[in-house]
Amino acid sequence: xxxxxxxxxxxxxxxxxxxxxxxxxxxxxxxxxxxxxxxxxxxxxxxxxxxxxxxxxxxxxxxxxxxxxxxxxxxxxxxxxxxxxxxxxxxxxxxxxxxxxxxxxxxxxxxxxxxxxxxxxxxxxxxxxxxxxxxxxxxxxxxxxxxxxxxxxxxxxxxxxxxxxxxxxxxxxxxxxxxxxxxxxxxxxxxxxxxxxxxxxxxxxxxxxxxxxxxxxxxxxxxxxxxxxxxxxxxxxxxxxxxxxxxxxxxxxxxxxxxxxxxxxxxxxxxxxxxxxxxxxxxxxxxxxxxxxxxxxxxxxxxxxxxxxxxxxxxxxxxxxxxxxxxxxxxxxxxxxxxxxxxxxxxxxxxxxxxxxxxxxxxxxxxxxxxxxxxxxxxxxxxxxxxxxxxxxxxxxxxxxxxxxxxxxxxxxxxxxxxxxxxxxxxxxxxxxxxxxxxxxxxxxxxxxxxxxxxxxxxxxxxxxxxxxxxxxxxxxxxxxxxxxxxxxxxxxxxxxxxxxxxxxxxxxxxxxxxxxxxxxxxxxxxxxxxxxxxxxxxx
Numbered sequence: 001x002x003x004x005x006x007x008x009x010x011x012x013x014x015x016x017x018x019x020x021x022x023x024x025x026x027x028x029x030x031x032x033x034x035x036x037x038x039x040x041x042x043x044x045x046x047x048x049x050x051x052x053x054x055x056x057x058x059x060x061x062x063x064x065x066x067x068x069x070x071x072x073x074x075x076x077x078x079x080x081x082x083x084x085x086x087x088x089x090x091x092x093x094x095x096x097x098x099x100x101x102x103x104x105x106x107x108x109x110x111x112x113x114x115x116x117x118x119x120x121x122x123x124x125x126x127x128x129x130x131x132x133x134x135x136x137x138x139x140x141x142x143x144x145x146x147x148x149x150x151x152x153x154x155x156x157x158x159x160x161x162x163x164x165x166x167x168x169x170x171x172x173x174x175x176x177x178x179x180x181x182x183x184x185x186x187x188x189x190x191x192x193x194x195x196x197x198x199x200x201x202x203x204x205x206x207x208x209x210x211x212x213x214x215x216x217x218x219x220x221x222x223x224x225x226x227x228x229x230x231x232x233x234x235x236x237x238x239x240x241x242x243x244x245x246x247x248x249x250x251x252x253x254x255x256x257x258x259x260x261x262x263x264x265x266x267x268x269x270x271x272x273x274x275x276x277x278x279x280x281x282x283x284x285x286x287x288x289x290x291x292x293x294x295x296x297x298x299x300x301x302x303x304x305x306x307x308x309x310x311x312x313x314x315x316x317x318x319x320x321x322x323x324x325x326x327x328x329x330x331x332x333x334x335x336x337x338x339x340x341x342x343x344x345x346x347x348x349x350x351x352x353x354x355x356x357x358x359x360x361x362x363x364x365x366x367x368x369x370x371x372x373x374x375x376x377x378x379x380x381x382x383x384x385x386x387x388x389x390x391x392x393x394x395x396x397x398x399x400x401x402x403x404x405x406x407x408x409x410x411x412x413x414x415x416x417x418x419x420x421x422x423x424x425x426x427x428x429x430x431x432x433x434x435x436x437x438x439x440x441x442x443x444x445x446x447x448x449x450x451x452x453x454x455x456x457x458x459x460x461x462x463x464x465x466x467x468x469x470x471x472x473x474x475x476x477x478x479x480x481x482x483x484x485x486x487x488x489x490x491x492x493x494x495x496x497x498x499x500x501x502x503x504x505x506x507x508x509x510x511x512x513x514x515x516x517x518x519x520x521x522x523x524x525x526x527x528x529x530x531x532x533x534x535x536x537x538x539x540x
Contacts, residue, residue, distance in 0.1 A: 018094040021061045025086060028093065029124055034257075035266075036061065036083065044260050052252030052295055057083045060225075061090075063247045064196070067221050071202075071241035073230040074251035075295040077270030080227050084198055085117035087225065088170050089125045092141050095194035095221070100170035103197070103213075105204040110137060110172045114200050118170070137172030175199070175209040190216050197224045202240065203231035206504045210236050230297035232287075232304070234480060235505075238297045250295045305453060305487040305496060310460035311467065311479055319466040322349045325526050327398035328369065328389070329519025331512045334362040334406035341365055342512035344520040345387055349459075350466045351520065352392075354474055356513050357384050362406045366413035366421075369399070389419075396420045397530075400523035402515060422528045424448060424519055432527055446495035452522040453485060453496040459521060474513075481506070481514035 017024040022033045034040040036058040053059065057079065060070045064087065074080045088100050104110045115137055122134045131142045190197070190213075197213050199205060213224060226246075228237045241248035253259055253270045264271055275293055282289045287298030299308045326347045333341035341359035346352050359365050364382040369389060376383050389399070396419040403411050403423030414421040428451045433441040445451040459465045469475045484506060486497045503510050 014094060017090075019065055021065050021087075021090055022058060024090055024094065028128060029086070029089065030127075031086070031124075033058075035079065035086075038255065038257055038260070041257050041261060041265070044262070048255070048260055050252075051254035052250040054255075056249040056251045056255075060247070060249045061087060064091075064223050064225060067223050069224045069243075069246045070226070071237065071243075071246045071248045072225070072227040072251060073237060073241060073248070073295050073297060074227065075253035075256075075270065076229055076292045077268075077274065078251045078253055078256050078295075079266065079269060080251065081113050081117050081200070084114050084200060084225075084227060085121055087196070088114075088118060088139075088198065089121070091194075091196045092139070092168070092170055093125070093128060097168045097192075098194035098196070099168075099190065099192040100196045100198065101173050101190050101213075102170060102200065103173040103175040103205075103209070104200040105175060106201075107174050109201050110174065114198075115172055139170045141168040175205055191219065192222075193219045194221045195219055197222070199224065199226040199237075200228065202226040202228040202237040203235040204228070205236045206508075207236055207239070207506075208504075208508055210240060230291050230295060232483075233297045233299055234484060235297070252295050253293045299483075303486045303488070304483050305485045306457050306460055306482045308479065308483050310463075311482060313463060314460055314465055314467045315469070315475070317463070317466070319349055319464065322464065324348045324524045325398045325529065326392045326394045327400065327520050327524035328392065328394055329516040329521070329523065330365070330369070330399065330401045330407075330410065331515040331519065332362050332365060332402055332405075332407040332410045333359040333512070334409065336360040339510040340512055341384075342516035343369070343386055344513075344516040345392055346520050346524060347392065348524065349464060350468050351517060352468050353387060354469060354471075354478065354513055354516065355384075355386055356474075356477070359384065362409040363413045366410045366417075370414070370417055370419065395529070397422060397528045398523045398526070400424050400519035402519065422523055424452065424522070429527060432525075444493040446493050449499075450487075450494055450496040452518045454487075454494055455525075456482075456518050456521045465521065477513050478517065481511045482517070484511065485514070 017028055022037060025031050025036070026033050037055055039045045039055060052075075056072065056074075060072055061083070063070050072080065084102070088102065091100050092098060102110065102114055104114070118139065119134060122132070122139070125139070126132045129141050133140045195217070197217065199210070199213070202210075210226075217224060224240075226237055226240045230238055232238065240246055253275055256266075256270050258264050258266055258269050258271045259275065262272060278289055278293060290296040291298055328346075329344040331342040333339050336358060340356050341362075342354065342356045344351060344354045361382050365384065367376060367379070367381045368384045368386045371379070371381070372388055372390070373383060373385075396414070399414065399419065399421035401407050401411050401414075401421055401423055403425045407423070411421055411423045426448055428445040428448055430441055433443065436442050445454065456465075467475070467478070469478065485502050488495055499511065499515075
């Protein structure tokens with residue numbers, strides 16, 4: 001009878017710990033809830049006006065306790081890693097035979113941040129769960145194997161594969177773009193009645209990984225917790241926070257105890273002084289300051305090649321005709337089910353039409369640009385319903401084609417019909433780069449692709465092009481694809497992000513539309529026309 005009463009009491013406590021994480025933290029884990037209920041610090045919090053969400057960590061934890069999905073966009077230095085480690089131990093403790101999957105884009109991010117904090121507090125967890133074992137990127141609550149096997153597994157470290165189907169544990173999972181498509185496939189294999197997915201540094205994760213995690217959460221209690229410093233409104237974290245079944249919270253550094261109280265009560269976290277340094281370095285209105293201090297998602301990443309505002313200006317304001325050529329940019333495809341093709345058509349410096357479409361035949365793509373519908377039908381060619389060179393009065397030297405891979409077939413089809421179209425590939429075009437006083441190029445590019453993207457960037461930044469696009473859906477596609485690429489400048493050259501990396505951050509979609517626009521803008525300058533108009537280069 002006594003044992004039954006004790007068992008009933010333990011079940012009641014367990015239920016209380018599940019429903020009230022703050023009660024668990026204080027009475028089970030032995031820590032002060034002030035770490036998450038910041039109002040308990042008193043003092044200046046009495047009259048504090050919250051910049052972000054009120055007590056965001058505590059409220060987010062409570063939503064997890066209700067089995068809800070949670071997204072947190074946080075300023076830096078606001079205790080999110082400390083918070084995540086406690087959430088891991090709470091979930092493992094209150095849900096027997098549960099699984100916690102912690103993930104981040106890079107192994108170092110997991111090991112040096114979240115799992116370093118998990119390791120640091122493991123002794124507290126072992127006090128309440130004596131059978132627990134700690135491995136590299138894995139904590140097992142109650143190991144089922146014998147001592148010799150456990151020792152071998154511990155010596156094996158992170159190379160040892162855990163039995164995720166039965167073990168009561170938390171594991172680390174690398175989920176970045178460099179992990180490859182196998183990561184998304186593996187992410188779909190996590191299943192358990194009680195399972196928590198934690199996505200740390202979520203802004204840098206590929207969308208296929210997020211989709212895979214969401215698709216694998218089919219159990220009765222499978223919440224997802226996505227956390228990170230916001231990068232842009234286009235990143236995976238912000239897109240997750242915008243979903244209707246996600247409870248989103250914003251953590252502002254202006255609400256953190258060290259800042260509100262004016263003293264460093266939490267060692268190593270954000271302070272008033274560190275905020276002031278960033279204000280002076282980046283400017284209060286900069287996207288980086290808004291993101292890293294206020295936890296706000298800027299319209300785009302700070303290292304984006306093209307700013308959203310430049311595109312909006314190109315839509316809104318009339319541009320004078322600049323004397324450049326009518327042109328078309330062609331991004332080629334040769335598949336019924338794979339990447340699509342895209343064409344961008346413009347008159348001088350005005351982009352008029354953009355099309356994206358399935359293209360099973362790269363050779364017939366050239367025919368669609370050369371011939372009208374009647375001739376296509378007569379010759380039995382695929383019809384993609386595009387404008388023609390005649391419609392836009394475009395000469396051959398102003399047809400810019402991605403000639404890498406399947407694009408060769410399109411270029412050859414033009415040549416076979418007497419059109420000397422421009423194959424866009426290879427190294428930079430040095431002749432159009434401005435020269436210094438010694439007659440040397442003022443800067444260099446990693447390749448022609450980087451140079452062409454940079455040219456469009458400069459044309460948009462300087463207000464030299466106009467977008468006359470009437471299709472709102474296409475304009476949204478253009479906005480997303482043009483603001484996604486990033487760049488870096490080294491002592492040797494300007495390098496635009498690789499197409500493969502852009503594709504991963506677009507959720508697997510190739511930036512066909514952006515590429516076609518870049519090619520159009522490049523060939524309209526007349527770089528390949530005899531005696532062309534290279535003086536129109538935005539770099540001049």
